[in-house]
């Protein structure tokens with residue numbers, strides 16, 4: 100499996116789509132954890148962290164986040180409470196955390212939740228950190244999240260990519276009508292990642308992978324399609340967010356779905372800027388696409404994940 104691709108002090112806990120992966124970088128100088136999962140699954144995060152594969156009872160020196168989304172920061176408060184460790188965040192996200200900005204952090208604004216926490220340190224782009232006895236360069240990776248960082252180890256050519264690059268795609272990006280900078284930034288970030296010539300990518304979701312060129316090719320293809328079609332971008336965003344909410348709340352009443360699309364800020368904004376249809380029609384469009392893709396299904400009067 101992927102363990103033999105990585106130096107022994109790099110431990111990856113592959114999670115799912117509700118919780119981002121955790122990367123534990125172990126060292127006698129103090130263990131460092133990158134990303135903490137979604138708040139609903141914080142108990143599982145703590146259990147994994149405490150396990151024999153994890154800290155096995157040893158202290159945690161620091162928690163670091165790649166970016167400010169709920170599936171990466173949701174366990175921050177619980178981890179800091181348990182281990183009493185400082186939390187270090189990308190410089191570009193610090194203000195959103197301090198102000199607990201629901202829109203920038205895609206919390207209430209996107210129908211998501213997280214426990215509030217206190218930022219102890221900020222990591223500027225260009226900073227170099229030694230975690231797990233390895234050098235990790237913090238590189239700006241705006242696009243999916245405009246304040247995101249990725250962490251690059253030049254010695255082993257390992258990239259901790261967060262949601263900037265997955266094996267099959269990347270995290271949702273807002274259409275130009277909602278953020279004119281997002282798609283161009285995504286392209287610049289893919290270019291920067293391509294120039295690294297990474298050997299292994301540890302993504303925020305899915306297993307670590309080595310076929311980086313193929314992943315970049317898929318990412319560029321998706322991006323090119325997005326750049327020419329805002330409706331396609333908006334459909335992708337709405338589908339990703341509705342799938343995520345279903346993973347969180349487990350089931351949603353079909354009769355309440357139009358109100359959900361009318362009430363949750365990001366759907367309202369996507370609709371006003373791109374779809375321009377009654378909320379019930381937007382709900383039917385998004386649900387229909389997810390059903391045809393086999394991602395969700397109806398169960399009586401409810402929507403559930405397939």
Ligand SMILES: [Zn+2]
Nearest residue numbers: 168244262270
């Ligand atoms: Zn994200």
